[in-house]
């Protein structure tokens with residue numbers, strides 16, 4: 001190695017380590033996010049309730065006391081992806097959000113670009129048995145300051161099974177989230193009507 005002034009050398013080393021570490025963390029996160037083997041999108045379509053959220057975003061910490069269950073419809077899009085449209089109660093009104101998930105190679109893996117923030121996220125169906133529950137994971141943000149992980153528990157009914165809740169909690173803990181970052185959303189009869 002060529003000799004360099006000590007200060008410069010130390011800085012270069014730090015940058016190098018930061019870079020390597022950064023690359024390692026990204027690779028590890030990508031590789032660690034599992035996807036439901038043999039995922040079949042057609043069996044995933046239809047109505048779901050979002051019954052649990054877990055995230056290290058400050059948004060969830062601030063809002064968790066006022067959030068309630070939402071109703072979602074999963075429909076296919078022309079590009080082979082998913083249109084996930086959710087309806088939920090916010091400030092005493094029903095609000096609807098559409099997430100257009102573009103296919104990302106492997107079945108069950110998608111890419112989502114937020115029209116509002118311009119950030120891009122990887123969304124995976126980590127596990128589902130189609131008839132009862134689905135665990136979704138949003139991670140790996142690229143773009144302005146949206147660096148968080150979000151796990152969601154989707155359920156075909158408003159009462160997720162104990163097993164499904166346990167799977168969700170285990171996933172959240174495996175992501176390094178603490179129990180105060182895991183929220184089971186209370187059922188509501190507001191804004192739950194079929195939104196198609």
Ligand SMILES: *[C@@H]1O[C@H](CO)[C@@H](O)[C@H](O)[C@H]1NC(C)=O
Nearest residue numbers: 129130131132133161163164
């Ligand atoms: C899905 O899981 C539930 C229990 O969590 C079970 O009752 C149901 O039979 C499962 N469905 C399939 C298709 O495996």
Ligand SMILES: *[C@@H]1O[C@H](CO)[C@@H](O)[C@H](O)[C@H]1NC(C)=O
Nearest residue numbers: 056057058147148149175176
């Ligand atoms: C949330 O967790 C992910 C994955 O562990 C991490 O990359 C990210 O920096 C965290 N974000 C915040 C805001 O803590």
Ligand SMILES: *[C@@H]1O[C@H](CO)[C@@H](O)[C@H](O)[C@H]1NC(C)=O
Nearest residue numbers: 073075077083085098195196
């Ligand atoms: C997504 O689904 C919603 C609700 O069914 C619908 O209103 C909207 O037009 C769909 N958007 C696209 C781009 O498919």
